[in-house]
Amino acid sequence: MPRRQARPPGDALAGPRPLPSKEDLRRFIRAAPGKVGKTEISRHFGLTTDQRPALRELLKALKQDGSAMPAGRHGLAAPGRLPEMAVVEIFGTDPDGDPLARPLGWTSAQGEMPLIYMRPERPGQPALAPGERVLARLKPAGRSKYDGTTVKRVAGPAPARILGIYEHGRIIPTDRRHKAEWEVPPGQANGAEPGEIVLAEPLPGQALGLRPARIIERLGRMGEPRSVSLLCIHAHGIPHAFHGDALAEAEAAKAAALEGREDLRAIPLVTIDGEDARDFDDAVWAEPSGGGWRLLVAIADVAHYVRPGSALDRDAWLRGNSVYFPDRVVPMLPEALSNGWCSLRPGEDRGCLFVEFHIDAAGSKTRHRFGRGLMRSAARLTYEAVQAAQDAGEDPTGTLAALYGAYRALLSARDRRGTLDLDLPERRVILDPAGMVLAVEPRARLDAHRLIEEFMVAANVCAAEELERLGQPCMYRVHDRPSDEKLEGLRAFLATFDITLPPGDQLQPRHFAQVLDLVRGAEHERLVNETVLRGQSQAAYAPENIGHFGLALPRYAHFTSPIRRYADLLVHRALIRGLKLGDGGLAEPEADRFADTGEHITGTERRSAAAERDAVDRYLAAHMAHRIGDVFEARISGVTRFGLFVTVDSNGASGIVPLGSLPDDRWLQDLPRRALAGQRTGLRFALGQAVEVRLAEATPHTGGMVFHLMQGLPPLQPRRRPAGGGRSGRH
Structure with missing residues (x-):
């Protein structure tokens, strides 16, 4: 100033x-x-x-x-500035496990919520846990950020449930953000044995020492097969048991009849999914037509079986979507439907909703129509097999040549739109029959994946357009442009590579695509991809359309996966009602609740994504626990005031490098360049930098890992290097 x-x-x-x-x-x-x-x-x-x-x-x-x-x-x-002393409430922890707090009674009318980093308390005192309230001394630490020091604790609500590992009278939390252990008084262990995963509830207790808790449920032993996914299911509150009446409805289901449906059984539709796919809810077919292509996308007719207001519908709404773990699926629908009548198995008749659409040679849609049909899948193909056949110039089913021809046309239309296509591979956990981790490796992204994605995107656009034409409610899949705050940080980051973005009102997805093209093949390519991803808004479900920024589409809805997404089921019901395709259409009461349902299923989707990431992290920690002391090639994936985060190149394992483990120096954080700089040593650690790290700790029950950097430290003798080394995402 x-x-x-x-x-x-x-x-x-x-x-x-x-x-x-x-x-x-x-x-x-x-x-x-x-x-x-x-x-x-x-x-x-x-x-x-x-x-x-x-x-x-x-x-x-x-x-x-x-x-x-x-x-x-x-x-x-200044407005929004907190006083020097205030009562704050702990609401979570930062990635290092230190408590985060917010001022009590803050309202949105006061502006952006300040974030308070609570400093560690005196040794010997129990750590602060979410829900606790303290009187804190606050010191500004940047825009809307404060460092807080506890003056005294005040009353606050205790957590309703505690998930952890029982060990000789104590419960060790399985969430690495929660450091405080709990004491189990005599007679309150419910028969639990050391090493078991338990659910507990707090007991009234003393102000000093560990807080008491009573074990109410034993969930299995840590380390047993399926224990990781079981732990994540409970940690994230994912419903996993169907009500008896919902199971009864699913068991009573029967094959869909041809009456009232279009007979598609002569068309050689095929399903293409991953090798580890457990349900098949979409099938595709294409043929040349008038200089362009005629395409058919057929989707399992879940609405035929799951009617509004039924027990099945209530359970499906509660789940919102299926959740996929390396060793199991928590399905949105019971197995009798998800792997039975709603799974498009080869050679079996299945009810479906379909969209037939025509595109010209440039990939632009010329017309479409929806219908309710009866289909018979000609083959269950995998991405890997389709890719291998395409690479070898083979077409064992006689359908691949036309599918790839239509795909190339759709891809050209996508390129003209200038969509945001981030190349960030998923991690795939490979387990042995006993449930132990054999390997964690990147999941290959093939042209076969992109083919299905383009067919599904086109079908989803048709669904949104059709519902607007019919004047029916639509549960849109919306994706807003990045916020001004995120753009500000992204611009500062890109400026370090001499890359600029247009002003906010002119920004289009193609500008991000151009950024990714500029760094393709460069050392910092992955870093820029990840940073651009973090700079985007999150997609959501809503009945009000704001378009899909990432796909550069003015309207978009999910139509193609009603087995595993409740949003798609709502779109099916709206189409059935609008086109008068028979029973199972959208009911007026649920149409009135679309806004609330959109918020609910957006929340369940994010809950599921967090649980799936959590499971992979815990499997990785278990896999890496046998390699304490090994040295790995890695990249810096995060820079914070309390240290660095690194990601191992070979398997994606991530962990923290605590500030205290760095060489003795005064470390300053360079926010625009996302770096830590040492004043005395001259060492500098920046986001995306290649580093060597030694694994110091790996804790399977929390998924947490601690690494130490080799740079700036004396070399170890001998130095050991490791050998090199969920399903395809759909929009």
Whole structure:
């Protein structure tokens, strides 16, 4: 902030300095690290005692228009600035496990919620846990950020459930963000044995020492097959048991009849899924037509079996979607449907909803129509087999040549739109029959994957367009453009590589695609891909359409996976009602609840994604636990005030490098360049930098790993290097 020059000696005859403007005062108060008073303001602007009354009136006006807030007895602070002492509530932890807090009683009308990093308490005191409230001394640490120190604890709600590992009278939390252990008093263990995963509930207890808890459920032994996914299911609150009446409805299901349906059984539709796919809900076919292509996408008719208001519907709504773990699936629908009547098995008749659409040679759609049909899959193909056949110039089913021809046309249309296509491989966990980890490796992304993605995107667009034409409610899949705050950080990051983005009102997905093209093949390609991904908004479900920014589409809905996504089932029901295709259409009460349902299934989707990532992290930690002390090639994937995060190149294992493990130095955080710089050693660690790391800790029950950097440290003798080394994502 520009500062006024001090008045030189002998300038007293020049008269009093003019009063600062309101904008001058606003800038000064915003720039101040804490509260300021009239004395600090007068000294800064060179005001005299006679000008104090006028200054008071100016400051009063600032308080009235909300430009400044009272702080302490006589001080002022910028709007949203917290006082030096405040009651805060712990709501979570940062990746290092240190508590994060928010001010009690904060409302959205006060602006952006401040984030408070609570410093560790005195040794011997139990760690702060989510839900606890403390009186904290606060010190500004950047925009809307504070460092907090506990003055004293105050009453706060205890967690309703505790998930952890029981060990000789104690419960060790399985969430690495929660450091506080719990004590199990005599007679409250419910027969639990050391090493078992347990659910417990808090008991009234003392203020000092470990808090007491009672074990209410034993879930199995840590380390047994399927224990990781079981732990993640409970940790994330994923419903996993169907109600009896829902199971009964599923068992009573029968084959769909041809009556009222279009007979598609003569068309050689095929399913293409991963080798480890457990359900098949979409089938595809194409043929040349009038210089372009005729395509057919057929989807399992889940709406025929899951009717609005039924027990099956209630359970499906509650789940929102299926959840996929390396060793099991928690399905949205019971197995009698998900792997039975709603799975498009080869050679078996299945009810379906289909969309037939025509595209020209450039991939632009010319027309489409929807219908309800009866189909028979000609083959169950895998991505790997399809890719191998294509690479060898073979076509064992007689359908691949046309499918790839239509795919290339759709791809050209996608390229013209300029969509955002991030190349970030998924991790695939390979287990042996006993459930132990054999390997964790990147899942290959093949042209066969992209083929199915393009067919599904085109079908989804048709569904959104058709529902708008029919005037029916639509559960859109929406994706907003990046927020101004994220764009600000992304621009600063890209500037370090001399890359710029257009102004926000001109920004299009193609501009991000151009950024990715610029770095393709460069050392920092993966880093830029990951940073661009983090800079995007999250996709969501909503009945109000704002378009899909990433796909560069003005309207988009999910139609192609009603076995595993409730949103798709709603789209099917709306199409059935609008096109008068028979029973199972959208009911008016559920149409009225679309806004609430959109929020609900957006939440269940994010819950499932977190649980799936959590499971992979825990499997990785178990896999790496046998390699403590090994040295790995890695890249810095995060830079924070408390250390670095690194990701191992060979398998994607991630962990923290604590600040305390770095060479002794004063480490400064360079926010624009996402780096830590040592003042004395000259060492610098930046996001995306290639590093060698030694694994120091791996904790399977939390998924946490701790690494130490080799740079700047004496080499180990001998140094050991490792050998090199969920399903395809759909929009």
